[in-house]
Each structure stands twice: as structure tokens, then as C-alpha cells.
Amino acid sequence: MKHLATEPLLQATLNAYPHAALISSLDGRILAANNQTVGLFGKPLQQAMEQNLLVPGLLGEWTIQAIREHLQATTDKANIQFTIHGVTPALTPLLISARSFIPNAKDAPGLLWTFQVLPKTADGMKAADVNNLLALIQTTETLLQFGSFSWDPRTRESIWSEGLYRILGYENAAACPEKPSAEFFLRFPDPSFAPALYETLDRARKEKQGYEAEYDIIDIHGKRKHLVSKGMYCTDEKTGEEKMLGVIRDITEMKRLERERDKYVLDLARSNKELEQFAYVASHDLQEPLRKILTFSDRLQVKFKDVLGADGAQYIERMTNAAGNMRRLIDDLLQLSRVATRDIPLEKVDLNTTIQHVLNDLEIPIRETGALIRAAHLPEIQGRSIQLEQLFINIIGNALKFRHHERTPDIHLSARALTHEEKLKYLLDEHHTWYRIQVKDNGIGFEQTYAERIFEVFQRLHGKSDYPGTGLGLSICKKIVERHRGAILAEGIPGEGASFFILLPAMQNI
Numbered sequence: 001m002k003h004l005a006t007e008p009l010l011q012a013t014l015n016a017y018p019h020a021a022l023i024s025s026l027d028g029r030i031l032a033a034n035n036q037t038v039g040l041f042g043k044p045l046q047q048a049m050e051q052n053l054l055v056p057g058l059l060g061e062w063t064i065q066a067i068r069e070h071l072q073a074t075t076d077k078a079n080i081q082f083t084i085h086g087v088t089p090a091l092t093p094l095l096i097s098a099r100s101f102i103p104n105a106k107d108a109p110g111l112l113w114t115f116q117v118l119p120k121t122a123d124g125m126k127a128a129d130v131n132n133l134l135a136l137i138q139t140t141e142t143l144l145q146f147g148s149f150s151w152d153p154r155t156r157e158s159i160w161s162e163g164l165y166r167i168l169g170y171e172n173a174a175a176c177p178e179k180p181s182a183e184f185f186l187r188f189p190d191p192s193f194a195p196a197l198y199e200t201l202d203r204a205r206k207e208k209q210g211y212e213a214e215y216d217i218i219d220i221h222g223k224r225k226h227l228v229s230k231g232m233y234c235t236d237e238k239t240g241e242e243k244m245l246g247v248i249r250d251i252t253e254m255k256r257l258e259r260e261r262d263k264y265v266l267d268l269a270r271s272n273k274e275l276e277q278f279a280y281v282a283s284h285d286l287q288e289p290l291r292k293i294l295t296f297s298d299r300l301q302v303k304f305k306d307v308l309g310a311d312g313a314q315y316i317e318r319m320t321n322a323a324g325n326m327r328r329l330i331d332d333l334l335q336l337s338r339v340a341t342r343d344i345p346l347e348k349v350d351l352n353t354t355i356q357h358v359l360n361d362l363e364i365p366i367r368e369t370g371a372l373i374r375a376a377h378l379p380e381i382q383g384r385s386i387q388l389e390q391l392f393i394n395i396i397g398n399a400l401k402f403r404h405h406e407r408t409p410d411i412h413l414s415a416r417a418l419t420h421e422e423k424l425k426y427l428l429d430e431h432h433t434w435y436r437i438q439v440k441d442n443g444i445g446f447e448q449t450y451a452e453r454i455f456e457v458f459q460r461l462h463g464k465s466d467y468p469g470t471g472l473g474l475s476i477c478k479k480i481v482e483r484h485r486g487a488i489l490a491e492g493i494p495g496e497g498a499s500f501f502i503l504l505p506a507m508q509n510i
Contacts, residue, residue, distance in 0.1 A: 028054030169219030351378035446492035
């Protein structure tokens, strides 16, 4: 078909049309255009006429894809006629009409195009909103690596988004040599996944219901990709026509990260188990030589007291004290390892009863210090009673140990349920009941900068001569709380006291 821009009558007729209009060959080469196309496409008339309508540039890629499908579906090129909705690359919404155009009998068929800018969609949506929505869809497809499709079971016609072409390895729809179809897509799945995928899709088609499937494909570059696809049947209320709409997402990278995560978790669990077993075995094996040291030192003191003299007795006493410290350290290490390794069944634990048992165990230091211990009503939770008793023995024991020597120890226990906002603040499951149990004392306190350090293994804020201990007590507390899927926090003010906040769920099945 010859270039028509030099035909005065034809050009005048096109310019008289109120909307953008042009004439092209069947393959999209622009042969004539009116002045309104300049305002629509933002290009000088001559520059626009040097372009191809069916190549990305003047129209959006999805629009070009839809036009190509209509042209391919019509076998009689002399009787082409269709109207579709589309967009420009700037996402201006258009009503596009095309029909066959033959200037005279000697010419090959061409196409007459008209483009009407739509200020509003049929449902009253503003054009700017449509533009924003389309831009959002395109951006979302790129960022989340997915594509969408529609499939008509009656005509077997398919429409794919640009994202679906990219998943298959094509740069865009124009780079794909074939018309989108279910048959074309099903060439890509890995043979080991294909039978199950075919069965899933066939069942969805026959039963007219949605489906979900995960499978591997090999794209056009030979690259393996792991996809997840979901589809659902929709029925047009007005026409009764049925279509399947679906989304296909490339989750290859996500699966790779999941495999790495699972490997790290497995390695970490194995390492922790080995460390716990080592700590238990090492601590257990050290008990026997310590017992001998303590036994023989006692015999030396009893049988050879007069021979040893004052200096010898002092050496024996130092040796005995050191062995005693070592024994306490081993006992605490064993206790720390047992928190994680012992499989103690869960049960309902009344924390009021737990605190009563703790106070009975601490009866002597409480009496010696004259401590006042007040406990409000505490909740009942699911847990391991022996570990929870150890938790409060350590915390209340610390409050007695680190008391202020100018005042009587005053320890107060209280509890309340966490609010929704607090659950979000501490990153806890907001669908379950959580309790905050506070243990507050009026002891020597600590600098808030050490609030996390005090829970680390062997970390001490004071010398052994001032406050004896192994530095494991609060580490054991943290381990017990974590074993109960909770958290423990601390606040301190030097010279005024400390507060420990224990966050525990009411039930452990979270």
C-alpha cells in the first residue's frame, strides 16, 4: 500500500475528524495521519508517520499485544473491524477503533484507526486514577516478579501481561514470536513437574473452579525457575461468559533463600546441640575430681591440722573455697545446659503457688536480711513448673544478694496482661494472651547501659569478693524464659533498685 500523506483530499478528510486518526498498512506502518495525532502521541506529524503503530513507542505494550491478537484472529483482511480499550506509553486511556481501508481496487488492504481519549472510564473513574492504577500494576509486576493472564475456555483465547512474558525469558510481548495460549505456556514446565500440573489444570477446567500449583519451568534461555500459580473462574454477570483469571509468580530467589535459611537453622541447631552436650558431659565429668579435692582437703584439715600450722591451714582453706566455687560454677553450667536439653512436659502452672515454693526455698536468706516480699495475684500459665521456680529463685535471690546495705530489702511482684499496642511493640503474637510479670526491688541497681549485658554468660558487674557468684544466674533466667517462648527485660537505676520484666504467653501453642 503506497504512502498516502501526499493525497490532499484524504489528508483533509482525516484532519476534519475531531479525534486522532491515521491510516496504516496491515503490518502497522503509518501511511497518513491527522493533526490531532500530534497532541495525542506528543510527536511531530512527520516523526509519527515514520513509526510503526504495532511497535512499542506510540501505544502501550499491553495495548499492542491486544491489537495483534485481534488482527491475527481475523482471516479476511479486507473485513477487519474491532474496538478495544488501550493506553499510550504515558498511560492515557483510549478507545481505539480499527477497520479495513482500501483507497481503490488496485491497493492492498490497510487499516483506518481512530483514537478517542477517555477522560473517564465507564464506571466514572477519573483518567488519572486509571493511569495510576496501570502504572502501579506494571511496577508491582516488576518488583514482585509475577505476571497475570486471562483464559477464555470457550474460544481458548488467552491474554498475558508483560510480566508473564518476562517470566518465560522474553524481554516483552513484542519479542515473543507466538500468540499467547495455554498450549504455548505448557511447553515450558520441567517434564518431571508436567504431569501433576496438567492434571491440576485439567481438573480446574472441568470443575470450573480455582487451582494452585508449584512447579519448575525452563525459560527460553535454558534457565530453571520455580513458579507458583493461582487461578480462579469468573463469570460476567451481564453476558454470562466465563473466564479464568490467574497470577503466576517467579519465586526462584525466595526458594533459594528458604533453602539457605533451612540449612543455617539446621547447622545452628546441630551446633547448639553439640555445645549443650559438651557442656553437660564436661561439667558432669568434672564433678568427680572436684569431689576428691574437697574430700582430701577435709581429711588434711582434720588429720594433719597440727602439722600444717597456720600457713598450711590457710592454704587448705583457700583450696577448699576455690573448689567450692568451681563446684557452684559446674552446677550452674549443668543447670544452663539442662534448660535446653531436658524434655520436661508442659503443664498448667499457678504462679502464685510457684512463688510460695520459691519463698520456702529462700527462707534462710529472707530471714537473715529481714526482706519484705510482697506478691500481688499472679496468673496461671502453661509451662514447666520446675524451670519457672528456678527462674524466680534466681531473680529474687539476686534481689537479696544485691541489696542496699542501708535499707531493708523490699521486693514487689506484680502481673498484668499486655495491651495490643505492647504486643506489637515487643513483636509478639497479638492474637494470644500475654502477661507481663514484674519483679521490682530497692537494691543497688545498675546503669541502664548494662541492661542487656547482665543476661550474657559469665558477665558480672561487680567483683567476686563483693558479691560472690558464677555470673550464670541471669543467663539461666533468659534461657528459661526463651524456652517458654517469652522475653525478659531489665531496668535499673544506680542506688535505687532494679526491675525485671518477664513476658510470657498464657499458652505455649503459639
